[in-house]
Amino acid sequence: MNALIVGADRLGNIPDVLQQFGIRIAAHVSGRDSSHQRRSAPLPAGIGMVILFTDFLGHNVMQRFREAASREGVSVVCCRRSVCALQQALGKRVDKDDCNNCGACPAPVLAPPRRKRH
Numbered sequence: 875m876n877a878l879i880v881g882a883d884r885l886g887n888i889p890d891v892l893q894q895f896g897i898r899i900a901a902h903v904s905g906r907d908s909s910h911q912r913r914s915a916p917l918p919a920g921i922g923m924v925i926l927f928t929d930f931l932g933h934n935v936m937q938r939f940r941e942a943a944s945r946e947g948v949s950v951v952c953c954r955r956s957v958c959a960l961q962q963a964l965g966k967r968v969d970k971d972d973c974n975n976c977g978a979c980p981a982p983v984l985a986p987p988r989r990k991r992h
Contacts, residue, residue, distance in 0.1 A: 876900035876920050880939050881927030882955045891957050895964050897923065905935040917942050924948055927955035 877892065879885065879902040889899055901918050917924065917939075924943040926936055936952075943950045953963035 875922040877923040877925050878903065878917055878921045878939075879925050879927070880935070881905050881930035883930075887957050888955070888960060891960050891964075897964075905931045915942065917946055917948060921946075921948055924950045925960070926950065926952045928952050929954045 875897050877897050877899055879888070879899055881904070882888075883904050883906075885899075885902065892899060900921055924939055926939060928936065940950055951960075951963045953959040
């Protein structure tokens with residue numbers, strides 16, 4: 875599945891996490907451009923998911939991309955820009971059993987490690 879990433883200047887380890895879930899980054903938009911706040915442009919072709927990093931986005935930018943995704947019937951995942959937050963958000967959206975059985979990925983998807991509560 876191809877994803878549009880919105881938010882953050884640098885992605886760090888995010889592409890590795892997305893690859894575990896069978897997601898490829900088709901485009902990345904930092905969201906800093908003021909035109910992203912005002913216009914409601916269509917999403918790039920072939921996008922199956924929009925990932926919004928909420929700690930790097932203004933309210934108007936997030937609203938515009940959510941509206942565009944809604945118009946085109948694309949799923950939206952909102953989370954902070956951290957590996958753990960992304961794994962948790964994608965874990966709620968992607969059924970790991972179906973993903974492990976499809977055979978498209980070279981390695982099976984592993985569940986994110988659980989934290990111990992004290």
